[in-house]
Amino acid sequence: MKSFIKYISDIFSGVASLLKGMRVTGKYFFSPRAIVTQQYPENRHKKGKKKLEMFDRFKGEVIMPHSENNQHKCTACGICENNCPNGTIEVISVMNIGEDGKKKRALDKHIYRLSMCSFCALCVKTCPSKALAFSQEFEHAVFDRKKLIKILNKPGSTLMKGIE
Ligand code: SF4
Numbered sequence: 001m002k003s004f005i006k007y008i009s010d011i012f013s014g015v016a017s018l019l020k021g022m023r024v025t026g027k028y029f030f031s032p033r034a035i036v037t038q039q040y041p042e043n044r045h046k047k048g049k050k051k052l053e054m055f056d057r058f059k060g061e062v063i064m065p066h067s068e069n070n071q072h073k074c075t076a077c078g079i080c081e082n083n084c085p086n087g088t089i090e091v092i093s094v095m096n097i098g099e100d101g102k103k104k105r106a107l108d109k110h111i112y113r114l115s116m117c118s119f120c121a122l123c124v125k126t127c128p129s130k131a132l133a134f135s136q137e138f139e140h141a142v143f144d145r146k147k148l149i150k151i152l153n154k155p156g157s158t159l160m161k162g163i164e
């Protein structure tokens with residue numbers, strides 16, 4: 001008899017606990033304080049819908065921002081390549097003769113392998129000329145892996161004046 005009473009009492013306490021949890025869920029369901037979820041992918045390109053935006057600190061992929069004159073800030077020093085823990089970055093440089101007749105290193109290709117990147121941000125943080133940044137792009141699915149190997153400096157781009 002004693003165990004039967006305990007059994008019934010356990011059922012009641014289980015139901016009470018369930019209702020307590022459901023009360024919290026129900027409260028948020030009918031009167032949410034702030035809606036933080038996004039209707040993706042519906043809000044991707046649709047006109048009239050709020051455009052999907054990631055938060056400021058989101059790390060989508062490493063990029064090399066260029067000015068409107070197609071200039072970047074990379075001096076091809078190789079620090080980002082040395083600091084990257086995964087071998088994600090490869091900096092290929094060339095030696096040019098400057099206006100003063102001296103040899104000067106210049107960027108040929110800044111290669112970034114997105115599939116290997118762990119988004120640790122070491123490259124972005126340690127670049128002495130702040131040539132790298134993170135974009136907000138997050139749709140990285142591709143059918144061909146080669147598309148994940150990116151050259152960050154744009155064709156024909158040059159070093160921004162004043163960056164040494
Ligand atoms: S991105 Fe920055 S750290 Fe990397 S090679 Fe260019 S200047 Fe150096």
Ligand code: SF4
Binds near residue numbers: 084117118119
């Ligand atoms: S974020 Fe980290 S893993 Fe990715 S390229 Fe930069 S240093 Fe390498």
